[in-house]
Amino acid sequence: MKRYIRQITLSEIGQKGQLKLLNAKVLVVGAGGLGCPLLLYLSSAGVGTIGILDFDKVSLSNIQRQVLYKEKDVGCLKAEVAKSTLYEHNSEIKIESYPFALDTSNALEILKSYDIVVDCTDNFRTRYLINDACVKLNKPFVFAALYKFEGQLSVFNYQSGPTYRCLFPAPPMGGEVPSCEEDGVLGIVPGIIGMYQANEVIKLILSLGDILTGKLLSLNFLTNSQQIIHFDKNEKEIDSIKKGELSFIELNDCKFNP
Amino acid sequence: MKVKLRYYGKLVDRIGKSDEILLVDDITVRELLSILEKKYPQLKQLSIKIAQNNRITNIDETITSSKIDVFPPFSGG
Numbered sequence: 628m629k630r631y632i633r634q635i636t637l638s639e640i641g642q643k644g645q646l647k648l649l650n651a652k653v654l655v656v657g658a659g660g661l662g663c664p665l666l667l668y669l670s671s672a673g674v675g676t677i678g679i680l681d682f683d684k685v686s687l688s689n690i691q692r693q694v695l696y697k698e699k700d701v702g703c704l705k706a707e708v709a710k711s712t713l714y715e716h717n718s719e720i721k722i723e724s725y726p727f728a729l730d731t732s733n734a735l736e737i738l739k740s741y742d743i744v745v746d747c748t749d750n751f752r753t754r755y756l757i758n759d760a761c762v763k764l765n766k767p768f769v770f771a772a773l774y775k776f777e778g779q780l781s782v783f784n785y786q787s788g789p790t791y792r793c794l795f796p797a798p799p800m801g802g803e804v805p806s807c808e809e810d811g812v813l814g815i816v817p818g819i820i821g822m823y824q825a826n827e828v829i830k831l832i833l834s835l836g837d838i839l840t841g842k843l844l845s846l847n848f849l850t851n852s853q854q855i856i857h858f859d860k861n862e863k864e865i866d867s868i869k870k871g872e873l874s875f876i877e878l879n880d881c882k883f884n885p
Numbered sequence: 886m887k888v889k890l891r892y893y894g895k896l897v898d899r900i901g902k903s904d905e906i907l908l909v910d911d912i913t914v915r916e917l918l919s920i921l922e923k924k925y926p927q928l929k930q931l932s933i934k935i936a937q938n939n940r941i942t943n944i945d946e947t948i949t950s951s952k953i954d955v956f957p958p959f960s961g962g
Contacts, residue, residue, distance in 0.1 A: 661962045749962035772959035774894040779959045794941065795958045800930035807961050810895075817962065843941075845893065845956070856954065858941035 630717075631673050644833050645673060649720075651832045654678035654738060656729055656757060657747035658705045660692040660807060660817030661771055665747060665825040667695060670713040670720055672829060677713070678741060680725040681705040692807075692814030729753055731873045734760040743831055744768040745824060749807060751799055755876045758783060758791040762868045767831060771824040775810060778820040778846040782827055785840040792868065793861040794843060798876040816848055886910065888948060893956035899927045914942045921955070931957045 628635065628645060635645050651674050655662050658681040670677055685693070685700045685708060693705075700708045706724040713722055725737060738744055738760050746757050746768055754770070761768045767785040771778060783790045807817075823844070830836050843856045891904045909917065914935050922929050934957070935942045937950035 657962055659962055747962050749960060751958070751960055754960070771962070773961040774959040775961075777894055777959065795932055795934070797932045799932045799958060799960075810961065812961060845954075854939065854954070856936045856939050856941060 630719075634672065639835055640833065647832055648673045648829070649675040651743070652676040652678070652741045653743045653745060653828060653832075654680065654741040655745045655747055656680045656753065657749065658693070658695070658709045659683075659689065659747060659749060660812060660814065661773075661821040661824060662745075662747035663693045663695040663709070664818050664821040665745065665828070666709055666713060667716065668822065668825045669828060670717045670722070673717065673720060674828070674832070676721045676723070676741075678723045678725060678737070679706045679709050679713075680727075680729055680737065681709070682726060682728040692812060692817055694814075694818070729756060731756065731875060734873060735764060738766060739764055741766065743828055745828060746770045746772075747821070747824070752875055754791060755798060756873070759868045759871075759873055762790055762865060763873065769824055769827045769831065771820050773812070773816055773820055775812065776816055776847060776849045778816065778823070778844075778848075780820065780823050780827065780839060780844040780846070781842060782831065782839045785831070785838055788840040789858055789860040790865060790868070792864040794858050796861065796864050819848065820846065886951065888951055888953055890953050890955055893954065894959050895931070895957055896928065896933070896955060899931075900925055909948065912948055913944070914946050914948065915944045917948055917953070918944075933957055 631645050634640050635642055653674050655666055658679050683705050685696045685703055685705055687701050690696050695709045695712045704726040706726040710722045710724040734756055744757055744761055744766055746754055748754055757768055761784045768783050770783055771780045827839055841857060845854045888907050888909055892900055897903045933955060936954040
């Protein structure tokens with residue numbers, strides 16, 4: 628516990644809060660621009676069990692923003708490199724790696740052993756799958772996504788609250804899939820947004836402050852403006868997820884890149 | 886009534902501006918979306934959401950606020 632003394636000193640956390648963190652199980656889907664800073668801080672804070680799911684390998688163009696990876700890691704599996712880097716920071720926690728893609732056959736099985744799912748993916752296909760699996764398993768998921776210098780954050784399915792489909796019921800059509808590859812990204816932006824996301828995860832574990840449920844936080848780092856937009860639960864959408872089979876959304880020419 | 890539309894994310898690039906003022910009279914969200922799609926055919930495929938008074942609107946709601954936020958889902962990570 629000594630390593631956590633600075634945060635235990637916070638009256639909002641204390642020994643009791645630290646035990647909650649150590650007992651928490653968090654799955655992070657996507658160990659890229661958002662996932663790397665988030666993983667670093669969640670593991671350092673002593674989140675006791677962390678799962679890292681990413682099928683991808685490190686490339687040189689990742690390192691500009693995916694701060695867990697070094698030049699020598701190029702070509703290695705992100706989930707494995709992230710796991711060993713995090714162990715160097717904190718060897719007292721449990722870290723599981725899943726170096727493959729999340730799909731309809733493995734999503735429920737993997738997600739069910741975690742308390743919170745964090746969506747650090749870069750595509751709609753995996754995001755809808757995470758949403759639907761979380762609805763079926765009754766788990767909250769902490770969402771973030773970015774476009775250039777802007778970010779969106781929310782906590783979905785928290786205590787049966789609104790889900791991603793309540794906000795965006797219609798999957799986007801093909802060609803509507805911006806990615807860091809196509810549009811470019813400054814590393815700092817996913818860095819900041821990943822920190823917001825990590826903060827929401829800690830708040831969820833500790834039941835601290837206002838949870839971003841039913842709210843979309845919109846951030847712009849060029850103007851430094853922030854806005855919270857409220858949205859309602861859509862029971863019809865949620866019911867059809869619960870009744871239906873877990874499946875991928877249909878996207879024309881969407882690159883599958885979790 | 887004068888309505889100031891604020892665009893987010895990819896919309897800013899697609900439209901070429903981050904905000905604009907439209908003159909509209911007693912219209913619904915559905916009508917606003919069709920005005921925008923006519924004006925900017927390049928928006929047609931996007932899953933645009935409209936918010937007023939910091940709340941997501943439903944499609945048959947009337948536009949009453951003079952400040953409207955128009956945004957797509959983001960996907961980058």
